[in-house]
Every structure is written in C-alpha cells, then in structure tokens.
Amino acid sequence: MGYPTKVQASSSLLLNDSAPVSQSAKLTFPARGKQGSIKLPEVDVHWYDGGIKPDLPANWPSGKNPNKSGGGTFFYGTKDILHVGCYGVEPELLSGKKINVAKTERRVEEELGLAWNKGAHEMDWVRACKESAENRKPCTSDFAEAGPFNEMVVMGVLAVRLQALNKVLEWDGEKMEFTNIGANEEIRTVIKDGFEIHDGHPTFNKDWTEPMNAIAYSQELIKHTYRDGWSLPDMPA
Secondary structure (H helix, E strand, O other): OOOOOEEEEEEOOOEOOEOOOOEEEEEEEOOOOEEOOEEOOOEEEEEEEOOOOOOOOOOOOOOOOOOEOOEEEEEEOOOOEEEEEHHHOOOEEOOOOOOOOOOOOOOHHHHHOOOOOOOHHHHHHHHHHHOOOOOOOOOOOOHHHHHHHHHHHHHHHHHHHOHHHOOOEEEEOOOOEEOOOOOOOEEOOEEEOOEEEEOOEEEEOOEEOOOEEHHHHHHHHHOOOOOOOOOOOOOOO
C-alpha cells in the first residue's frame, strides 16, 4: 500500500526508557488508483496491543473470543467482513459464506514438510541463503516485502513517542519526515512515574525530561545513531 500519509497513536503511561504497557495506533494509507475495474480507496489500519481491543462488528457472535492463536484482525470490505487470527490462521467471513480461494501463492510448509508454526518461513529463509544467487527462489516474504512492512510497524512506534503533540501527524515517506510539526514545538517524556500514596491520597510526582525540540526529536527517532555493527570474517570462495 506504499507509505502511510497520516498517523496518530495513544498509550498507557509512556516512559522515556521503555515501551508502554498498552498502545493503539491508526495509520492512513492513500488511495492507489485502480486494480482492474476496482478503485482502491484510502485505507485506515488500526493496531491495538497490551489488552486493548478494537470495537467488535455489529454482527459479531455474542461471547465469541476474537483472539485466535495470539491475535486477531478484521478486514472491512464493501460486501463482507473477514476475520482471521494471528498470522492469518482460521479465516472466516462474518456473513457465514464459505471461503474458497484459489491457491496462487507458494505453500512453504508443504515444500519443507513443516507445520505453519514449526519454523516454516524461517527455514524458507535458510533455504534461500544456501542457494546460489543465480538459481535462488525468492522467499515467500523476502526483504522487498518485509522492509516496507517493518517501516509501517515502527511508524506506529513513532506516533506513540510523539503522542504528546496531540495532533494527527502527516508523513512524507519519500523524504522520511513529518510535515506538520512546527519549528518551535517541544516535547517531553516521563523519566520516572513517582506514584505514591500519602495518608490515603494518591500523588503523581512525575520526573520529566527537559523540553526537546519536536522536529529534532522526531528526526533522531527516524534516523537513530547506532553503534557500529558486528563484522563477520570473509566467506570462503
């Protein structure tokens, strides 16, 4: 779907040196022209974790747990709603219609003789590493897909870190920058919660970082300066 154009997020208490307990993020992707006769409109992707759950569809069966194998996803279409578990397991249409989709993609678990949760895609990557570049069969989820997908995931992390700006952040993916953060906007995050009970009354004595320029802070998050990576000996000829 390309780069998102807008993102916003919120979370439980955000500390400077750790992730929050729970968070949610909304990423908006632009319209993408047509696929055949179908117009591909703007798409919103919502993420929830740490116990936060999305609103259930109106026709969701009462009492049914939407979590399957560690997660769940709803795809809202114009004619139906698709519900799947973690990694797409056990897909179902909420209308009750049976799903009968032609197999167009490789089934790695069938090729390697592995169940989906027994390392199928990891071993597909090992297999591709061992093959020569000239004869290599690409992974079913190679870096051409995994790279942009990872960028989408960490975009949610960026929005969580910048939530104190209290705005929908607008993103230029080609330039790797937010376009609607003002030059003089500042941001702070909590260093220590400092929550205590005194004489039966709660106190919230938080320690905060010094105010930081929001543009510079966002740029450091986007292009973080890491230490030099590990080096490996040359491979044998």
